[in-house]
Amino acid sequence: MGAQRFIGSYGGKDTPIDLEKLPNGQYAITVDGKVHVADACRLGGGQWNLLLDGQSYDIELEVAGPQESDGAYNALVRGRVVSLSVQDERKLRMSAGSRKLKVEGPQLLKSPMPGKVVKILAKPGDAVEEGQSLLIIEAMKMENELKAAAAGKVARVFVEEGQAVEANAKLMAIE
Numbered sequence: 001m002g003a004q005r006f007i008g009s010y011g012g013k014d015t016p017i018d019l020e021k022l023p024n025g026q027y028a029i030t031v032d033g034k035v036h037v038a039d040a041c042r043l044g045g046g047q048w049n050l051l052l053d054g055q056s057y058d059i060e061l062e063v064a065g066p067q068e069s070d071g072a073y074n075a076l077v078r079g080r081v082v083s084l085s086v087q088d089e090r091k092l093r094m095s096a097g098s099r100k101l102k103v104e105g106p107q108l109l110k111s112p113m114p115g116k117v118v119k120i121l122a123k124p125g126d127a128v129e130e131g132q133s134l135l136i137i138e139a140m141k142m143e144n145e146l147k148a149a150a151a152g153k154v155a156r157v158f159v160e161e162g163q164a165v166e167a168n169a170k171l172m173a174i175e
Contacts, residue, residue, distance in 0.1 A: 003019060003028075004018070004019050004088070005019075006018075006019060006086050006088055007086070007087050007089050008084065008086050009084060009085040009086075010082065010084045016031075016089070017029060017030070017086070022037075025039070026038060026039045027039070027040070036052055036053050037052075038050060038051065038053075046060050046061045046062050047059075047060055048060075048061055057077055059075055059076065059077050060075070060076040061074075061075050061076075062074045062113050062140055063112060063113050064083060064144070065085075066112050067112070067168075070085075070087075071085045071086050071087040072084075072085045073086070074139075074140055074142065081140060081141075106152075106155075106173065107148070107149055107152065107175075108170060108172075108174075109135065109146055109171045110168050110171060111137060111165045111166065111168060111169040111171055112137075112146070113137070113139045113167050114139060114164075114166050115138050115144070116137065116138045116162065116163070116165070117136075117137055117159045117160065117162065117163045117165060117171070118136040118137065118138045118143060118161065119136040120134075120157060120159070120160075120161055121134055121135060122134045122154045122157075123157060124154050124155065124156055125153065126154045127152075128151065128153070128154060128174060129148065129151050130148055130149065130151050132147060133145045133147050134146055134148055134174075135159075135172060150174075152175055154173070154174055155173040156172065157171070157172050158172065158173070159172075
């Protein structure tokens, strides 16, 4: 298999990352011209063990966007939470033109990750604006504000404050 190009984002900086599977099952990861050798083992759920350049890392990985294919993650590494994104360069370029599209019509707000509903900021009948905070979910001891993708009116709230939710659980309907 040839190398695949990804774009990694961390701390506001986009970095090209080349990933190539080696014959021994490990991976060669090239970042900023430097090659790193990695071996990853999924332990279950979001738990991973990563051997990178001879150093072992236990990592808890959590999807931080509406869906895993968005490439946004929160990673717990050695007691520190790191927010990052990794996207296939080809898909990223193809979607660049579609970012100009506006969301219209009914929307269903879903939980991007498992967590607990901390606060509901809008109730049925409320008019909401694009980008307005609708709900706060706590996951991995971090609070995540979920916002309206477009203006509309809250039609239904499917959850209550304090309720545990799974990833992709219906939270709120906007019409």
